[in-house]
Amino acid sequence: MLIFSAFSSGSETGMMASNKVKLRNISKGSKGAMRALKLLQRPDVLLASILIGNNFANILASAIVTIIMIDYFNGNVLLGSIILTLIILIFSEITPKTIASVYPEKFATKSSWLLKLLVIIFKPLVWLTNILSSRILKIFNVDPMQSATNDNLNSDELRTLLDEHGDLIPMQSREMLSSILGMEELTVEDIMTPHAEIIGIDISQSIEAAQTIIGSSYYSRLPVFKKSIDHVIGMLHLKDSHQFIEALEAGDDVKSILFDTTFISQSTTISIQLSQFQKKDSNLSLVVDEYGEIQGLLTMEDIFTEIVGKFGAAKADLEKEFLIKKDGAVIADGNSKIRELNSFMNWDIDEDGSKTINGTITDFLDQIPQENVCLEIDDYRIEILNIEDNSIEKVKIKKKES
Template sequence: MSDLPVPLLFGMLAALIVLSGFFSSSETGMMSINRYRLKHSANQGDKAAKRVIHLLQRPDRLLGGILFGNNLVNNLAAVITTIICLRLYGDGSTTLGAIVLTLVMLIFAEVTPKTIAALYPERVAYPFSWLLQPVLKVMQPIVSVVNYLSNTLARLFGVNPNEAPQHEHLAPDELRTVVDEAGDLIPDQHQGMLLNVLDLEKTTVEDIMVPRVEVNGLDLSDTIENLMKVIRSTDYTRLPVYEGDINNVIGTLHLRHVSRFLIGDDARVTHASIRRFVRKPDFVHESTPLSNQLLNFQKAKSRMGIVVDEYGEVQGIVTLDDILEEIVGDFTTNTAEDEHEDITTLADDCYLIDGGTAIRDINKHLDWSLPQDGPKTLNGLATQFLQAIPDGCVSFHMDDYRFEVTSLTGRMIEKAKVTKLGKAEKH
């Protein structure tokens, strides 16, 4: 090689620099490519994408071949540079030649091609995969030896390359980040819906159920006159039906089945005629995740479930509408709920709240962060903090909030004024 003409040596050096840039950009492009976009392109029939997926199936072989080729051309470039320096300037020029070659390689074979590949991985990986396939096949014997030795060394450090984690699969929190960072690709309203779907797994039926003290139902031990008053005045389309006590639930009644009762003489209506249209109840455990309950409603073709605890005691009811509203937000108008507003604004960051209001609803409505890992209602949270039902209207602080009980009964706190404290008020 030392006998070759200097112009030819410069040409070979330039070619080696180009090859080094090819290997460097190939490595960055292949490793930086979006795997989900790649799979989508492959599913659409893109042959280049399928070729890249095939190469990425064994990243140790891919990296082994790229790095071997890159180091080979870099070393050959160093040898040719040394020969050129000796031929043109003598022994004292080799150090300067090494410095110049380092700068040239950094600019033209490392930083620039890797930056381009990192910014546009598909534009680099797709066309370069044409060349990488035959190159890797040619270098396969050497690459196999290199991979065997490197994998053996990796096992000494407790790493098994054949059992590498599958980075293609995202954890729920990582998927939330993907949705959050989608930007203009997903409208804000749709982003919220997707995030709510992910939260269904964390939310249980107990968190959204209508508690038993607020359940509006039909007690078949009552008179027909009272039952008809409930049927005519209710704002709901489905009512739980029980006998004597709500724990003795016998089913649910859809009001479309009793439309014939609404007109005419109530004396013609009997308990038996009402019972005839009662559907068998669907019992739901209070700890059931909403994602599971949504599927249960779908399988059972049902829209209402009776929520029970571990002892079989009825705790409340949950409906399909309640779960759907957790995903899309409030999409129905409930007259009964509108008439009994649970949260009333008194001033900035100060609200009068019913004791039976769910902590989760308060946090969601006011963007607060009251603790949700214990009691589910404001009354439960306050009595847990006080360790007793207060004897009178008391005031206390809990974290960043001030509670002032305004009305209570012997059994629970009915209303409390809750204020979120500012930094000045905390101190």
């Protein structure tokens, strides 16, 4: 009886503590794991069967001990109860539950065949007890089937799992996975090229200028506009650049050579936009705000850089962009992104507002600074080093010592 009680206690812990992802992986070559997964599809039936069996074993053991104490120890039932309680506690509860909690999947796999037999044997009794317990559970608004379907992990739980148990994954791969999980939180505005930095072809300028931009472009497509990116005409695929230049030289209309411009909202998440790029077979779009004003440009390369660009060349670029001084201060461009600075320095400057250092300072002052000033934003001291054309060019940022 005590052995069966120990088995029931260990099985309960092993089944409930098992990682279903691990069980699914084991089930590819193990019938026991597959059986355990099927049992976990009805946790209410499984638990009822285990508890009924465990209670039967404990009650029967108690009855046997009582008979023994009456026949051989002058009816000292209290002594028998104390001894039986200690034995059950140590050998039938603590020990098997501890073993099962350390090796839950192994315990669940090995015990699944006997548990399935228990479910069959106690099926009528389980049916009756479940009817009664379900009435009580409804009072507390509890669905016993919910535990069978809530084992899917969200992105935050996956990120925590990766941080705590990702030691066997190479650091480079771990960083990529972390970046992919973070895509649901990032918006287009977070990684786009700002309006002022968009590189495109201005047809109001010379043909030589257009040729220079085409020859130095990193992208396969370029926006074409007249005088300002706000007056965009279309998108030029570089494979059509020769035909485009010939049309400019002949003074012909170039619109027939260009692709239509696609516009996306700055609040669109990166994961959704990546899907849109794939569906539309496009890799470049202009970003607009709620008023339809152009705020920046996003390419497929920007998204890929966000996923794999935490290291390698991109990390080297950040080391050039953020110059760390001996006192711990950082010299940075005004148009540098707050998110990249936080990631590089492990800082926590607020990213909810403006996305660049320039914008953060302007929002804090409620105006464009006209001269070099020093200011403090939260725990950071910021010194403006250079201003040109109403734009902050260089800043020095240092985190205050706590």
